Amino acid sequence: MKLPRFSRKTLCIPYAVFLIFFVIIPMLVILVYAFTDRSMHFSFGNFVKFFSDPTKLSTIAYSIVIALITTAACLLIAYPVAYILARSKMKKKYVVLMLFVLPMWINFVLRVNAIRELFNWIGLLGETNYFNTVFGMVYDFLPFMILPLYTTLMKIDPALYEASADLGGNGFTAFTRVTLPLSLPGVMSGVTMVFLPSMTNYVVSDMLGNSMVTIIGKFIYEYFGTDWHMGSMVALILLIVVFVSTWLTGGFSSEENVRGANL
Amino acid sequence: MKKRVLSILTAALLLLPTLAALSGCGGKNAEIVLKVYSWEEYIDDGGEGSYQNDIEGLDKEDAHYIIDDFETWYEETYGVSIHVDYATFGTNEDMYNEIVLGNEYDLLCPSDYMIMKLAAEDLIVPYDESFFDESDPNNYYVRNVSPYIKNIFESGTVSITKDGQPEQHSWSEYAAGYMWGTTGFVYNPDYVDIADLDELGWKAFTSDKYTNKITAKDNVRDTYFAALGVTYQDELLALAENKEESYNQTLTEIFNRTAPEYTDVVGNTLLSMKDNIYGFETDTGKQDMVSGKIWLNYAWSGDAVYALDEAEEKNDLMLEYYVPQAGSNLWFDGWVLTKGIEERGTKQAAEAFVNFMSMPESAKRNSYYIGYTSVIAGEENEMLEFLRDDLEYGEEEGEPEDFYDLSWFFGTDAHVYADEEQRTRRQLYAQFPPQDVIERCAVMNYFNADTSERINELWTHVKAEDLDAWAIAVLCVAAAVIVLFVLYLKFGNKIDFFRKKPKKGYELVDQKPVRYESRNA
Numbered sequence: 001m002k003l004p005r006f007s008r009k010t011l012c013i014p015y016a017v018f019l020i021f022f023v024i025i026p027m028l029v030i031l032v033y034a035f036t037d038r039s040m041h042f043s044f045g046n047f048v049k050f051f052s053d054p055t056k057l058s059t060i061a062y063s064i065v066i067a068l069i070t071t072a073a074c075l076l077i078a079y080p081v082a083y084i085l086a087r088s089k090m091k092k093k094y095v096v097l098m099l100f101v102l103p104m105w106i107n108f109v110l111r112v113n114a115i116r117e118l119f120n121w122i123g124l125l126g127e128t129n130y131f132n133t134v135f136g137m138v139y140d141f142l143p144f145m146i147l148p149l150y151t152t153l154m155k156i157d158p159a160l161y162e163a164s165a166d167l168g169g170n171g172f173t174a175f176t177r178v179t180l181p182l183s184l185p186g187v188m189s190g191v192t193m194v195f196l197p198s199m200t201n202y203v204v205s206d207m208l209g210n211s212m213v214t215i216i217g218k219f220i221y222e223y224f225g226t227d228w229h230m231g232s233m234v235a236l237i238l239l240i241v242v243f244v245s246t247w248l249t250g251g252f253s254s255e256e257n258v259r260g261a262n263l
Numbered sequence: 264m265k266k267r268v269l270s271i272l273t274a275a276l277l278l279l280p281t282l283a284a285l286s287g288c289g290g291k292n293a294e295i296v297l298k299v300y301s302w303e304e305y306i307d308d309g310g311e312g313s314y315q316n317d318i319e320g321l322d323k324e325d326a327h328y329i330i331d332d333f334e335t336w337y338e339e340t341y342g343v344s345i346h347v348d349y350a351t352f353g354t355n356e357d358m359y360n361e362i363v364l365g366n367e368y369d370l371l372c373p374s375d376y377m378i379m380k381l382a383a384e385d386l387i388v389p390y391d392e393s394f395f396d397e398s399d400p401n402n403y404y405v406r407n408v409s410p411y412i413k414n415i416f417e418s419g420t421v422s423i424t425k426d427g428q429p430e431q432h433s434w435s436e437y438a439a440g441y442m443w444g445t446t447g448f449v450y451n452p453d454y455v456d457i458a459d460l461d462e463l464g465w466k467a468f469t470s471d472k473y474t475n476k477i478t479a480k481d482n483v484r485d486t487y488f489a490a491l492g493v494t495y496q497d498e499l500l501a502l503a504e505n506k507e508e509s510y511n512q513t514l515t516e517i518f519n520r521t522a523p524e525y526t527d528v529v530g531n532t533l534l535s536m537k538d539n540i541y542g543f544e545t546d547t548g549k550q551d552m553v554s555g556k557i558w559l560n561y562a563w564s565g566d567a568v569y570a571l572d573e574a575e576e577k578n579d580l581m582l583e584y585y586v587p588q589a590g591s592n593l594w595f596d597g598w599v600l601t602k603g604i605e606e607r608g609t610k611q612a613a614e615a616f617v618n619f620m621s622m623p624e625s626a627k628r629n630s631y632y633i634g635y636t637s638v639i640a641g642e643e644n645e646m647l648e649f650l651r652d653d654l655e656y657g658e659e660e661g662e663p664e665d666f667y668d669l670s671w672f673f674g675t676d677a678h679v680y681a682d683e684e685q686r687t688r689r690q691l692y693a694q695f696p697p698q699d700v701i702e703r704c705a706v707m708n709y710f711n712a713d714t715s716e717r718i719n720e721l722w723t724h725v726k727a728e729d730l731d732a733w734a735i736a737v738l739c740v741a742a743a744v745i746v747l748f749v750l751y752l753k754f755g756n757k758i759d760f761f762r763k764k765p766k767k768g769y770e771l772v773d774q775k776p777v778r779y780e781s782r783n784a
Binding site: 038053054055056057058059061062064065116120125126127129206207209210211212213214218219222223224225226227228244248249 | 354356357360475478481537541542543544545547551554556557712715716719720722723724726727728729730732734735738742746749750753
């Protein structure tokens, strides 16, 4: 019996099959749908429609703004937490970290529902739809910011702080010249993980914004009910936005640090 | 060699789940497998609060899933074993997509407009003539269906193009009814005075009396319908004032205004509705009504019954239901047979399924469990007893002023005696509306492809917030600046337009000209 030559590479086959069926083919399908009309003829119609419709451009703009605010808020909250936890000599700091990450283990819909009730109780529900949406997203995505930051900050060699002090740097200088630059990969990783979902997570905007806030994810969902071609075009454009922003924030860089910071 | 075998095995092992998923799962060892595709939570699954549980006093464990009962009944009646693959969908559009993608189901349960769309697109086939034979004792559907529903199904038409020729077909050829109802407002009488609401009608959506206290549906068809009501309320009321023979026909035309000259006007109505309402919802409306956050919730009658029941049982709150004087939506869901069912040999089984679900006993069970109104009246008006005894909405005998006529639905003389609340604004009114409410309700037709696209564009325009042109321009410029700035940070050191060529004997090292010798030195 002569088997064809197998090597460790053979083990890649299942993954390759998986990637072909669940990543590459779906992408191609989206591409095909995006550039065809209802009778499946090649057409730039959807592309032109998208960029000539102020509603769609506004929605993209709103989504980006909401995502930016969410990301900034997450970063502002998460950085100090991660920094304190990483530098502290507290014995049980894992417990504190766990407390921040714990909500992630509770069903997402349940959490959003709980916030909805909370807002209802305070009286903000239905009054401040945009604020509610951003709040919900910050609450939901905070762990995704804390974890990579914490990991990178933990990995900074304490000797570097000593060196910075030896060279006459005060605490502030140590932070700006040592901590901050070295934690940038973590920041980038966290930003990517928060920015992208907050452009599309319409469950939060529907539940907390009473469906009065429309983000790009909701658009895609609604179009896929009736017009797959336009829906695919919106999805494709979102993909491009995501691709560009990931590339700009260095998400594709292969530096060791970045890899270490990813979850 | 061993290692090689191992790696093949591992590879095969890793592939297994994919293969298993691809091959799908067959039925049990039954001779017929019937694939049914219906709404979520739209059938008696024998869970807590089922008919058998509550009314027949069976323990929770003993209450049956109605599908199991069908399988047993089918085998007993026709001597052939059957297995039902029962799958569910959340929206008509989801179901439509599945069908178009080529998923083979035998029996579907879409709503009115979707039935028309499926028929027009040649995706469903008519029932067999034998299905309508009233002399066959097993034809429970034709024997038990309400004459009122029967009439609606027979008079409603859909245009089907066959061999290039448009033909008019009645809905009854293609669909057998399952559940039906109206749309209206669930309101909280603690805050909403019914006299006010009755005067405002559809305009409650734009009235400052209910600013931020009323919800619309987060789907284009229902909210568009409501917006038609708001826009043309005066016309509709004038029409109701001097009721003519063609009243319902004219009303139906108004509630089907989708031509561009109408959509522009309705679009503006939708925008002003959006400014006034609390939000668009799909299923949060009920809980917001109970919590008192909103006072008015635009709802389907079945959901309304559910909300009324829940609020009463759990919060001791008496919500009420109201259908605007100007008219409202009449909707129904029905069973349809998909194309190719003859080739698959499941047509008879599918028809038997519909018949089983049309037995008064099954209708009671389903209706009791899900809160919607069945199209079934019963040969002996069995559903009347269901109303009187099981749901306890009324009595057979009572004071003359409590008389509530339901003959329009049952065909023969049928009535209950119920108190004023039930007759005019509570569950009975929602589940079995009086005839005058029915007369002012209209079915909304399906939108053809172009209309659908136009109305969906309108809808996204309403739902999304439009920025001014200058704001978009500013944002575009800002985005461009950010992109360029980041690009500069990334590649700036590699691009230098003013870079001079290094002199002979020099080369660039780290952007600085360095003499060869010094480098080699």
